[in-house]
Amino acid sequence: MGKIGLPPELVVPPGVEAERVITAVLADLRSGEHRGVVVDSPPGAGKSTLVVRAAIELATGGSGGAGLVDTGSGDTGSGGTDSGSGGSGGGEPLMIIAQTNEQVDDLIDRLATKAPRLRIGRLSAGDYRASPRVRAHPQVRVAAKAADLAASAVVIGTAAKWATVTEGCWPWAIVDEAYQMRSDALLRVAGRFERALFVGDPGQLDPFSTVDSGRWAGLTWDPMQSAVAVLLRHNPHLPVRRLPVSWRLPASAAPVVSRAFYPFTGFRAGTGADDRALHLTVPGSGDAADRAVESAAATGWALYELPARHTLRTDGEAAAACAALALRVLRRGAVAVSEQAPGGAPVTADRIAVGAAHRDQVAAIRARLGEAGADITVDTANRLQGREYDVTIVLHPLSGRRDATAFHLESGRLCVLTSRHRHACLVVARAGIGDLLDAHPSTEVPQLDVPVRFPDGWEANQAILAHLATVLAPPR
Known part of the structure; x- marks a missing residue:
């Protein structure tokens, strides 16, 4: 049986299903009936691809805009940009708002x-130095003032930089990672555009602040709500589209992540169970680390469980376990077979990531990787958002804790950590997290008029733990 219990012959192929949604989004933009369109995207659903496709469509002004620019037919994407028109054929200039310089x-x-003929402006701080990715494209111009980029069909910058722009208005804006954007940040740039496309992942981390935000809780314009949340509370009739397929998560992970973090707007994997495989080409010694890596290669998941114990936040034994598992993947000569590499591609250090909740944990793990693991990415969930690897190792946010605070229970944090991989995810945790969740179902004070978020962190953690229990690596 296929999706939702239908016979396989009646199941729509994932590519067709995704294209239907994208076509509907582009039709919403062209119709001009709404000032905004929201697109919810699960992990690895092609959010950036949609942003690029929509930008080219708007800037070049025609269906199939990407094809017109790529083939160089006519003057589309170049001739009209001198006057800021964004291209011939009815194209309009637009601004793109991202949340970090890396995303920009x-x-x-x-x-x-x-679109190599499309003129692009990079709105930046005065001391910004273009990265190699930006320097590689001669049609990209970098400037600190929007007026200096008037000839660009598309101007891209961070929300913080756009907030400093006090003049000019663009017919269109695309807000990337809109769920990471605070509502007050949207308010500061709203006067710069007429209509907008908001694209983001509702399951990821909410915006955060280093100051107490309780005074605004319950207000419809609460600055600590995401830009999308406030937008929809004030404009409930805006169309909301949902990308239905994850092209990153394998068939072993998409159903697990969907059930745990997207219970009402589920998605499926774009690949089948036989489309990807992780092979270990070097024999192991048979210890616990080897068994965990072998479990991950076979099932896509592994739980490396340490003895139950309350520890300091920087748990040396847990940090060592994370580093050991990452290095073991390298030593076992992991090879990833996928639709992108049917013949297999080595899982090199840059294709492995280790994620944790806190920067001190990140530092402890990195110190234990040594020279052999110098190219392995180690970072917090906040900084891993939007990134993709073949194999990830996760230090569970609740491992070794005496309590379950709102920070550690936040569903978006665990969602980010467990949805970065294309092949396998290994979770390191001390035993007893289930008991901790039962003892601390919630520590937050209820707030009036605050929308209830589903799923809550307790439920999401329980769902992931229930699945990990089925792939628990045998004890040492």
Whole structure:
């Protein structure tokens, strides 16, 4: 049986299903009936691809805009940009708002590669130095003032930089990672555009602040709500589309992540169970680390469980376990077979990531990787958002804790950590998290008029733990 209990012959192929949604989104943009369109995207659903495609469509002003730019037919994507028109055929200039400089450079690289004749502006701070990805494209101009980028069809910058722009208005804006954007940040740039496309992942981490935000809780314009949450509370009739397929998560992970973090707006994997495999080409010694790596290669998941114990936040034994598992994947000569590499590609250090909740944990893990693991990415969930690897190792946020605070229970944190991989995810945790969750179902004070978020962290953690229990590596 296929999706939702239908016979396989009646199941729509994932590519067709995803294309239907994207076509509907582009039709919403062209119709002009709404000032905004929201697109919810699960992990690895092609969010950046949609942003690039929509940007080219708007800037070049025609269906199939990407094809017109790529083939160089007519003057589309170049001739009209001198006057800021964004291209011939009815195209309009637009602004793109991202949340970090890394996201800005990534979008510029993708957009410039897809549309090499489209003039792109990089709105930056005065001391910004263009990254190699930006310098690689001669049609990209970098400037600190929007007026200096008037000839660009597309101008891209961070929300913080756009907030400093006090003049000019663009017919269109695309807000990338809109669920990471605070509502007050949206308010500061709302006067710069007429209509907008908001794209983001509702299951990821909410915006955060280093100051107490309780005074605004329950207000419809609470600055600590995401830009999308406040937008929809004030504009409930805006169309909301949902991308239905994850092209990153394998068939072993998409159902697990969907059930745990997207219970009402589920998605499926774009690949089948036989489309990806992780092979270990070097024999192991048979210890606990080897068994965990072998479990991950066979099932896509592994739980490396340490003895139950209350520890300091920087748990040396847990940090060592994370480092050991990452290095063991390298030593076992892991090879990833996928639709991108049917013949297999080595899982090199840059294709492995280790994620944790706190920076001190990240530092402890990195110190234990040594020279052999110098190229392995180690970072917090906040900084891993939007990134993709073949194999990830996760230090569970609740491992070794005496309590379950709102920070450690936040569903978005665990969602980010467990949804970065294309092949396998190994979770390191001390035993007893289930008991901790039962003892601390919630520590937050209820707030009036605050929308209830589903799923809550307790439920999401329980769902992930229930699945990990089925792939628990045998004890040492």
